[in-house]
Amino acid sequence: MIEFSNYDIIRNLIFAAQWTVLLSLVAFIGGTLVALVLTALRLTRNSILQKLVAVYIELFQGTPLLMQMFLCFFGVSLLGYEISAWSAAILALTLFTSAFLVEIWRGCIDTLPKGQWEASRCLGMSFLQILRYIILPQALRVAIAPTVGFSVQVVKGTALASVIGFVELTKAGTMLNNATFEPFKVFAMVAVIYFLLCYPLSLSSKILEKKFNVSR
Template sequence: MMEFSTWDILRNLLLAARWTVLLSLVSFIGGGLVGLLILFMRIGKLKAGRIFARGYIELFQGTPLLMQLFLAFFGLGLFGINVPAWLAAGLALILWTASFLAEIWRGCVEAVAKGQWEASSSLGMGYVQQMRWVILPQALKVAVPPTVGFSVQVVKGTALTSIIGFVELSKAGTMVTNATFLPFTVYGFVALIYFALCWPLSKSSQILERKLNVAHRNH
């Protein structure tokens, strides 16, 4: 049986962690763009857009991410479309992330005092101008901490993509365990790497929340 040193195990896991980081970035950035579109539909004046956005959010928040991954990977296969694991993983995570970010941001927009809407309206601003110059800049300050905090959930959500064969950190952990028969060592490293990825994000969210709250109180 081939012998694996501790460094061999850690090196393989770190190489796989690159894909976890890449998938997290793609999911978060893509989900942010889609989420922004859903947000504008959700708070817009067009009734059909509000209904669609509400249904989208309820659908993706109300169903397990695991099931969404299965549907993205196997569902399209029923129509003869061969979907690579990385594409299915990215698509499912983008759509899932968008539903949560849209709802987080909607709460931040609604947290802006109604007086701000009334004051900007009295200046003759249209809806788009109100959002661009008055509402969104204020909502952005409120949105930063929960948005950064949610990025932790995105990183941890990538672990589920191993189910459809995408080789990221948790999938690599299983493969290395099968090769080394050292589950405690391997999964101990996996947990430490996830912690190293998630803890700075979680801590940043807490620091930003404190700073923005202090700035708000001083203002």
């Protein structure tokens, strides 16, 4: 058994936590960009595009993120393309994140009065102009709190990247446990670090909700 001091364990976990944060940021930004496009497509009057977006959402919301990780990592390799664990984790988390953000934002947009769409069209505004100047500025106030709140799920979802070999916080904890045979101490530290990452996001979501008076 390799001797590890508490300092050694914490130092290694903090280093791995940096990869967890980076993976979360990249996946959340990627998911946001994809979700913006999908939300715009879903708001169009084209029924085919609406159905395609609906299928996309049902697919990635209705299947486990773990399975999506496996498919992105092993499935792409079977097609003849080599993909790293880092790239597969980003791809899976981006698809997963975008599917949920589309539904969150659609619900926020649906809270706005329907008459604003008709009034804007009567003024001769195009679809993109209506989104940019009328709908999105109002929907943003409603959407920002649940969007920040969902980022907690993205951070916790990065733990599943350990199953495809990506060394983030959970994988580092498993490796340290195998080396020290002290599961309670190691995973207690892992849990504390996850809490320190997620709690500020949850708290920020509650503060933003109160600030923008979403309930009103």
